[in-house]
Amino acid sequence: MSSPTSVRTDDPPAVVLTGITKRFPGVVANSDVHLTVRRGEVHALCGENGAGKSTLMKILYGMQAPDEGTIEVNGEQVRFRTPSDAIKAGIGMVHQHFMLADNLTVQENVVLGAEALHGIGQKARKRIIELSGKTGLNVDPGVLVEQLGVADRQRVEILKVLYRGAKVIILDEPTAVLVPQEVNELFDTVRGMQEQGYTFLFISHKLDEVRAIADSVTVIRRGTTVGSADPKTVSSRQLAEMMVGSELPSPETRESTVTDTVVLDVKGLKLLTPDGSRPILDDVDLVVRSGEVVGVAGVEGNGQTELVETIMGMRKAGSGTITLQDKDLTKLGTLARREAGIGYIPEDRHRHGLLLTQPLWYNRILGYQTRKPTAKGVWLDIDGAKQDTERIVTDFDVRTPGIDVPAAALSGGNQQKLVVGRELSGEPVLLIASHPTRGVDVGAQALIWDEIKRARAAGLAVLLISADLDELIGLSDTIKVMLRGRLVADADPNTVTPEDLGSAMTGAGSTSAAVQETAVVEEGEN
Amino acid sequence: MGHLRGKLLPPALAIVFSMLLCGVALVISGANPLNAFGAMVSQVGKGTTLVDIINSTGIYYIAALAVAIGFQMNLFNIGVEGQYRVAAVIAAVVGGSIALPPGIHTLVIIIAAALAGAAWAAIPAILKVTRGVNEVISTIMMNGLAIGLSAYLIRRDVFGELRGNNIRTAEIPESGWMPGISFGGGGTMFGFIFVAIALGVGYWIMMNRTRFGFELRASGESSTAASAGGVNAKKMVLVSMLLSGAIAGLISLPELLGRDHTFSLNFTAGIGFSGIAIALLGRNHPGGIAFGALLWAFLDKSGLALDNVGVPREIVTIMQGSIVLSVVVAYEVVRRVELAAEQRRVGRELGTVGGAA
Amino acid sequence: MITTMEEKPHVPAAPRKRKVPGWAVAMIGVAGAIALLSITSMQTGFPQLTSSGTTQTAVRLMLPILLAGLGGLWAERAGVVNIGLEGMMIMGTWGAAWAGYQWGPWAALVAAVVFGSLGGLLHAIATVTFGVNHIVSGVAINLLGAGLTKYLSTLLFQPLSNNPRQSPPVQPFDTYSAAGLADWLGELEAGQRLFISDVAGILRGLVTGVSPLMLLTILLVPLSYYLLWRTRFGLRLRSVGENPHAADSLGVKVYFHKYVAVIVSGGLAGLGGAALVLNPGQLSYLEGQTGGRGFIGLAAMIFGNWRPGGLLGGAALFGYADGLQLRSGGETVLALVYGVVLLLGVIVVWQLIRRKWFSAAAAIVVAVLLYLLYISLDEIPGEFVSYAPHMVTLAVLAVASQRLRMPAADGLVYRRG
Structure with missing residues (x-):
């Protein structure tokens, strides 16, 4: 070569x-x-x-x-x-x-x-x-x-x-x-x-x-x-x-834990550019079941970020519905959606996941400012927040001298473990994980993969966005390909190769039986 | 805690630096700086100066609180100046045109002032939330309009009346006044000082113990992280701006309810800008702001003594300006040094420094 | 199916075709504005709208705003927000008066630039070197500028003028008029013919009583454009305002360019102060004489979408409103409201052609409201007329803030590494 x-x-x-x-x-x-x-x-x-x-x-x-x-x-x-x-x-x-x-x-x-x-x-x-x-x-x-x-x-x-x-x-x-x-x-x-x-x-x-x-x-x-x-x-x-210094961790999941219980049901989701000229999300239908990891593949800039932010309520959908366990989230704000049971690992932890100059326990409250153990009514529960932060530090192996250091003092991997630990607290039913291991070291990567697998086995529904195609193929039960704001194809993670996914992601058409193009409207699931 | 040193060092440095700067300026202009500073300190014990300082501290304190609420979420309410001016006219007009029992009358005036301040702040807030207009520019524009509006409202064909050479609003009847504490020849302390203290306590509780305070600080630290954490950015802008405006509306009340009882052309302007400076000096902390307000009031009132020793008292304004500028520089430098120290400490405790070698 | 979908979102577009060049747009705008004023003055019976006297006053009042706006343009194109323009302008007024009463108007200009630049230097040290928030530093400089000049004028002016708030009188510039041309234009103006007389009136205002400062200021607009958009220095300066990290990675000295930009910005604001001091109506330093013009300059810059031409338009508009009020009072300004209604009428038609129903409807509503205001009032209260720039700015921001494009890294603190 x-x-x-x-x-x-x-x-x-x-x-x-x-x-x-x-x-x-x-x-x-x-x-x-x-x-x-x-x-x-x-x-x-x-x-x-x-x-x-x-x-x-x-x-x-x-x-x-x-x-x-x-x-x-x-x-x-x-x-x-x-x-x-x-x-x-x-x-x-x-x-x-x-x-x-x-x-x-x-x-x-x-x-x-x-x-x-x-x-x-x-x-x-x-x-x-x-x-x-x-x-x-x-x-x-x-x-x-x-x-x-x-x-x-x-x-x-x-x-x-x-x-x-x-x-x-x-x-x-x-x-x-x-x-x-x-x-x-x-x-x-x-x-x-x-x-x-x-x-x-x-x-x-x-x-x-x-x-x-x-x-x-x-x-x-x-x-x-x-x-x-x-x-x-x-x-x-x-x-x-x-x-x-050792073998690379592998994201492979073993037996399927997918159930029939639909957790997240997105129907006909549309989002327009701020000036209204062009759709960013075009008629997206998506179902995530309990115990299932649904991966979304796509070239950056094809609407994955916007899909996540729209499901989280950070962007306002033009039309369509978002349902979580039979509860209509469409008109709710981000906080209410989190309270309904969504955990969210954002793609950029510095911009969306952490308050960098604040201590770790203060970061524990973010997104949970209305719930136990970090709040009581309109009052903050500072003791509760500190205790629960200690728990996360221990359980998720966050390497830190203490919970009073500012988040910025931790390495990227430890910051991410803190975020993952926080978002798996509060008993979520759905975890949205955007590039969960981007820019972290191998140790943190292996731990985060393990935690996601464990939560999936316990019945958590996971929506996974990743640019790392190996991670996507290894962790997912179902893969959807996103192109220009639409989910254009389904892939079977057991048989698909990164190259097949790549050509589907660029719209070059499917080159493999493992990738099935979905028709533009309705026929998507099953 | 080492944090305390980081908090106290910058203002101390800034004050020393500014004193040196002004000392040099005085020497150049042929005056003796020690004489000047001595005259200022000894002025505190003379006549009504001490009470004047306390009264002025209260006013500055309210102004700085109003600014600090916005600053907490990186919202630059430069418009406190205009908000309290509009609130002052409206409170004076309302107070002078109604007759109510004592207490209730005062309360109505206070509420009117808070509402007027909030309403004036609502315009930039709404523009920001709905149209994305930067609040710095819009509040500066609103300050200009506030001067126009207040001048218009005290025209004789609107709400004003002519007393001697001065145009003013109708006087508030005694039922609307707020009594002060008299020290005889030492002057009279405004009763509103106690309201200012209560506001400070309430502000501390709100910032440190409530969900709203958390959301405010989170928005200030990182608007993106706050929004991902479920903080409604638009609501926060609206609420904090209205709250800031409402508190700004109270700035003129110590004088209005305790001394002047009318809005006239002699209105004390510029407190809003001082409030910005004091909030910066006190780092938005209720205790720090109290210190800053006291310092400002001391410089203002004791500065009068400088005329007696042949120094233009405007040197005080230079001192205030240089304190603000040097304190923000000092805070920034200390912040960076501390962050690096913290990262070193974490590195040392986790052994990553030695590990890679 | 995948293969039949619409084209890629990121298709590299063909070079943008600007059908009409910038200067032509400007000419059309000027002609349109004159036509609008001309019709308004005919309909409302206020020839002052386009009289040479109004124009002359407007130009004088425009200068400080224009200079402050250019100052804002320089700083913000390099990514530094300069709220401190007001303070730098105040320092400029003091410097101009101090040098002006001793050594004449040219010295006044030089001193004003120097004093303003010092303010700019201070802002640069705080924001660029120490990474202080730009707004915070600007506010502090406004306080400091006001305090410093108060102190200095008590110290140096009071013994001479017996007034701590005023300087001794300053010697003005000689002014020049194109006499023959002005007389001929005067005849035309007196003729009261639609459009021709209006154009003549405006031109006569422009060629009468011209001072060197006026010429200099007007020249600074194309000069700024040339320097910022047509030279390598300007490209570097703008790149620092758009993406300082990229600029740094290519060896552009980010701090240096920011420093230069902010110092020039202060110098221009200081020159704006000189324009106030050397205004024939004042001819001395007067405490509080800037009256927020530094802020108005900033507003004019935003109005002009961070471009020199637009900035000139904004400054002209604000200066004109001010001049009109000063020359002819509130009832003439009310006539302007009528003009705005006419303008909105044109906009409605335009929006209807473009099938923008919502915009058209909004414009109709505003036009009707303004028309009601026009017929129900006798005059605009003088208290508000001085603040017309503020209202126009708020309105422009409310309507167009999404279409305005400020430099991408404007107001952000840049740290190397």
């Missing part, structure tokens, strides 16, 4: 990192990291969430200064104080969270910071159009970035890097937002550019992708590099063991 012929071993390496150490308050993000990237290769950097990959790349890109260690580019030692220094040395970075200004045009975004090359006018425009082809971008440079889709935005990011003449390109988790087909297109682009002499540093924790694209692999664990491997000979399993 890779093209080793383009890797030149006689030249000095493109990038050498030696003994890099970086400390933050309370954590050492990188400790004595060593990394050598040869010119013209695709070098993968693997490690689980929180292992320190992103910090390392920020150091290489000049966004953060290392406390110790040296950086060499093309055999010369360099010191980067700002990204400009890195850019001058020929290093470019495509960030995981796109660094684009929505309200500026593609051209403005590309030339920003590199105006000295071709100005900001017609010359720059010509150059951008020339380079667009390499990235597969096919839009006018005068278009506002807000009008672009995810894949095109990524192409703009690559274009930015090319425009600056970068020879070494860092791709930070580039596939996280893409479906398998788009990943393939990206890899084609990468291979094409590799033949023209570009060097890539590919950051990922998806081992199949690493093996498909990389010429060599370096593994990072707990902030330090633990070894290198040849992707052509190493197995995913061996890589995984290098990454986490």
Whole structure:
């Protein structure tokens, strides 16, 4: 798959990192990291969430200064104080969270910071159009970035890097937002550019992708590099063991616990954009039963977030009904829906799950401010909240010195365990879990999966949204595919592959018997 | 608790910094700063100054509470200034045009003032909730309109009357007054001070012990998390804005019920803005606000003594301004330092610092 | 079926086709406004609506608002909300008076810019370096600006003017008039012909009594546009207001651009203060003389949707309402209400053509209410006329706040890393 012929071993390496150490308050993000990237290769950097990959790349890109260690580019030692220094040395970075200004045009975004090359006018425009082809971008440079889709935005990011003449390109988790087909297109682009002499540093924790694209692999664990491997000979399993020191947890559920009791019944749900011009949710029908995990697959931006927020009452549906255990929720607010028995793990715990500067016990009250054990009538029950927080800390293995520390002081995995623990309190009948293990370490991931499985076995109905197709296939009893605001297909998690799901998610049509397209209206369930 | 140091240090730093700044300014202008500060302190014991300070503290306290309710949920009610002005005119007009038994008359005036303040605050609140209009801009605009409205309402062909050179509303009959506590030559303390104290206690209970207080703070900390937690953002904006406006409506009552008994062109303006400063200084905490209000009142009233030592008393305003600005900077710096310290502490206790090495 | 569904939501759209260029829209707007005023003045019998005197006053009153608005534009395009414009403007008035009475009007301008910039610098230090909430810092600067100038004028002005609230008189700019042109326009204006006389009156107001400050201010509008939208510096400054993290990742110096923007913002607000001091009607520093014009400037900027051209329109509108009231009193302003009714009539027709029934109905209701107001009142009370900008701003925000587009990172505190 890779093209080793383009890797030149006689030249000095493109990038050498030696003994890099970086400390933050309370954590050492990188400790004595060593990394050598040869010119013209695709070098993968693997490690689980929180292992320190992103910090390392920020150091290489000049966004953060290392406390110790040296950086060499093309055999010369360099010191980067700002990204400009890195850019001058020929290093470019495509960030995981796109660094684009929505309200500026593609051209403005590309030339920003590199105006000295071709100005900001017609010359720059010509150059951008020339380079667009390499990235597969096919839009006018005068278009506002807000009008672009995810894949095109990524192409703009690559274009930015090319425009600056970068020879070494860092791709930070580039596939996280893409479906398998788009990943393939990206890899084609990468291979094409590799033949023209570009060097890539590919950051990922998806081992199949690493093996498909990389010429060599370096593994990072707990902030330090633990070894290198040849992707052509190493197995995913061996890589995984290098990454986490043991076997990766698997989301597989065993026997079915699905019952006939309908818990959540969504009928004909519609949601329009704020200006009313376009439907975000279009006639969605959905049933979740007691003991069942229903997974929703979809490319980001196809309405999954909105579906969850509409069921939670955070967005107001245009039409349709939402019923929970024969209780009509349609006209109720978020709090009443929570009181009716919905637990909610939001996709972004910082924005929607936690009050970051408040202590853990104060966070326990959020969403439960009207119920025991955290409230009595209009009064808060502070003692009750503290006691129950202690229980969650113990039961869910939240690593914290105490319940009086602010939530912000915990690591992402521990924050998420706190959220999961809280949302499984108060005897919910339905759990809505949006990307429940996004950005958490392997230990927390395994615990969260176990808790979801246990609650499911106890009869909980679960609506699971995830971009991690392995997680979705492993945990779900039923999978629905969401595309442009509609549930367009059903998949059987026992037989479906991520590739099948991917093509259904992009609307390329089903390629497998495991995915059944559902007709647009009514026929959806069963 | 180490938290206490984090809370007390910034205001102390800010005050010291501002005193130094003003001291330097005084030296440059040829005055002796020690003389000036000494004159201010000794002024407290003279004439009615002490009682004036207490009265003024009460007024500032109410103003800062009104602002703090909005601040708790990151709602910037810059419009307290306009709300209390409108409430003052309306309370004066209502009080002067009805005749009721003592007590009830006063109560009606208080309610009228609270309702008027809330009504004036309702306009930006409704605009925000229904149309998404930023409250900072709309309340600033409402402040301007309040000046226009109050000037219009005391026109002689509307509700005003001419007394000497001053246009004012009809005087409130004695049944509507609120008696104060007289200290003879030391002045008279407004009876409304006790209402202010009660408001402070009520505010503390509301913020720390009730569901409403929790929802208010949650909304202020993270509106998105609050909404996912079932807090109705629009309702919170509406309720807290109305509450803030209602309390703002009471700001002028100590003077109206205890001394002036009429709304005239001599109306004390600017308290709403001072209230913003004091709420910032006191970090929206009822105790901190009390301290801030006292400091403000002291600077205002003792500053009069500066004229005697040949220093323009406006230096006090500079001091107030620099205190606000430096205190917000100090709070921000301390907050960051403390968060980092907390993360270090958690890291140390969990052993992640050593673990990765 | 999947394959037969509507096109992707994220289809890259073709480049936006603006059928009419911006300058043409502006010309049409100006022509429409004059036509509206012309018809209104004919229908209501108030030639003052378009008289040269009104225009001249309006322009003078517009200057401080326009300058404050430009100040707001610079700061907010870089993502810093500047409520402190009022305080910076106050500092500008003091600086202008202090330098102006000693060394003349040009020195007044320079001092005003310097003093305003100092206010801007303070705001930048608080908001950019220390990450203080922008509103909080702005409020503090307003308090500080007022306090500082009070202190300084007691200290420095009182001995000269015997009044701690006023400076000694300042020497004004010489003004220039295009005499021949003005006379010819005067004849036209006196002719009382529909539209022609109105245009003549407005133009005559514009070419009479022109001061260098006026020219400078007007030039600052296209200059700001050019700098912010047509240069690399402007692109960087705007990118900082839209997405500072992206800008930083490309090596743009975020703090530097925010600092420059906020200091320029303060300087412009200070210049606005100078425009007040050098106004022929006042010619001195006077405590409380800004009267909230810094806020009105901010309102004009919002009215103009964070664009220089729109901002000019907003400032002109607010200055005009103010000037009209000052020259001709409340009954002429009432005539403007009639004009608004006419405007709403046009809007109703437009909305009906576009089949926006709800908007049309709302416009009809408002128009009827305003018309009732017009026929039931003799004049608008003077107390309210001065606050017309406030009401217009509230109305604009209420109607259009969803369509306004402020910079995406406006008011957000940015921390590196």
